[in-house]
Amino acid sequence: MFDSHCHPTDTDDAWDVVQQAYRAGVALLCCGYNADANEQVRRLRARWCTLPIALGLHPWFASEAIEPVLELIEHERPTAIGEVGLDLSGEVDERALARQREVLEAQLDLAARLELPVTAHSRRAAPALLEVARNHSRVRGALHAYGGSFEQLVPFLRLGWFVGVGGAVTRPNARRVRRCASRVPLDRVLLETDSPAIGMHGLESNQVRPVHVRRVAESLAELRGVEVESLVAQTDSNARELFGRDVTELGDLDSWTTP
Numbered sequence: 016m017f018d019s020h021c022h023p024t025d026t027d028d029a030w031d032v033v034q035q036a037y038r039a040g041v042a043l044l045c046c047g048y049n050a051d052a053n054e055q056v057r058r059l060r061a062r063w064c065t066l067p068i069a070l071g072l073h074p075w076f077a078s079e080a081i082e083p084v085l086e087l088i089e090h091e092r093p094t095a096i097g098e099v100g101l102d103l104s105g106e107v108d109e110r111a112l113a114r115q116r117e118v119l120e121a122q123l124d125l126a127a128r129l130e131l132p133v134t135a136h137s138r139r140a141a142p143a144l145l146e147v148a149r150n151h152s153r154v155r156g157a158l159h160a161y162g163g164s165f166e167q168l169v170p171f172l173r174l175g176w177f178v179g180v181g182g183a184v185t186r187p188n189a190r191r192v193r194r195c196a197s198r199v200p201l202d203r204v205l206l207e208t209d210s211p212a213i214g215m216h217g218l219e220s221n222q223v224r225p226v227h228v229r230r231v232a233e234s235l236a237e238l239r240g241v242e243v244e245s246l247v248a249q250t251d252s253n254a255r256e257l258f259g260r261d262v263t264e265l266g267d268l269d270s271w272t273t274p
C-alpha cells in the first residue's frame with residue numbers, strides 16, 4: 016500500500032512514523048513544502064536513501080525564496096517536486112496570485128527539465144492551475160487531497176494527471192468528496208493521508224499517520240463496491256506509473272541507518 020502524500024516531518028518523531036508505516040506494509044511519499052520542511056525531509060532520506068521524497072515550495076509559502084528550493088531539487092533529485100500548487104481560498108490579491116503562479120511555473124519548468132512528476136495542492140484554484148498545467152503538458156502530477164468537483168477534474172485527467180483521495184472520503188458526511196471519488200476512473204486514483212494535516216472519521220488530524228491510509232482504502236473500496244485488495248493493487252500500480260517503479264517497494268528495513 017502507498018501513502019502518496021504525507022508529512023511525517025510534521026510529527027514529533029518522523030523516523031518512528033516512517034518506520035511504523037513501512038513495518039506495517041505502507042510505503043510513502045514524504046513531502047516537503049518550505050525551506051524548513053524540505054531540509055527535514057532531506058535529512059530523513061539521508062538516513063534511508065531509498066525513501067521516496069518530494070521537495071518543493073507550497074503556495075502558502077510563496078513569499079519564500081524559490082531559487083534555493085530549485086537548487087535543492089536539482090541537487091537532491093527527489094522522487095517528485097512538491098508540494099506545489101495554487102491556493103485562492105484566503106484573501107489573495109493580484110500580486111500574491113502572480114507570485115504563487117511564478118513559484119509554481121518555476122517548479123513545473125524544472126519538473127519538465129528533470130522529468131519529475133509533481134504533487135499539487137489546489138484550493139479554489141482549479142482553472143488557474145489547469146492553465147499552468149496545460150502550459151507544461153509534459154509534466155504529470157497528482158492533485159492531492161482533491162476536494163473539488165468531478166467536472167473540474169476531467170481536464171486534468173485528460174492531461175494524464177492523477178487524483179489523490181484522502182481522509183475526507185472516510186467521513187460519511189463529506190458528500191462532495193465522496194461524490195467525486197465515486198466517479199473518478201480507478202486507474203487514476205492515488206491513496207493518501209496528508210497526515211498529520213487532515214482528519215479522518217474518528218481521528219483528529221494530529222492523530223492521523225501514514226498507516227491510516229488503509230482506512231482510506233477501505234472507505235473508497237466500499238464506496239466503489241470493489242475488494243480492498245484489488246483497489247490497493249490498482250492504486251499501487253498507479254503510484255508506480257506516476258512516481259516510478261521502485262516507489263512502492265518496502266525495501267530492506269535492516270539497511271536503515273540507525274539514528
Ligand SMILES: [Zn+2]
Nearest residue numbers: 046098209212
Ligand atoms: Zn500536504
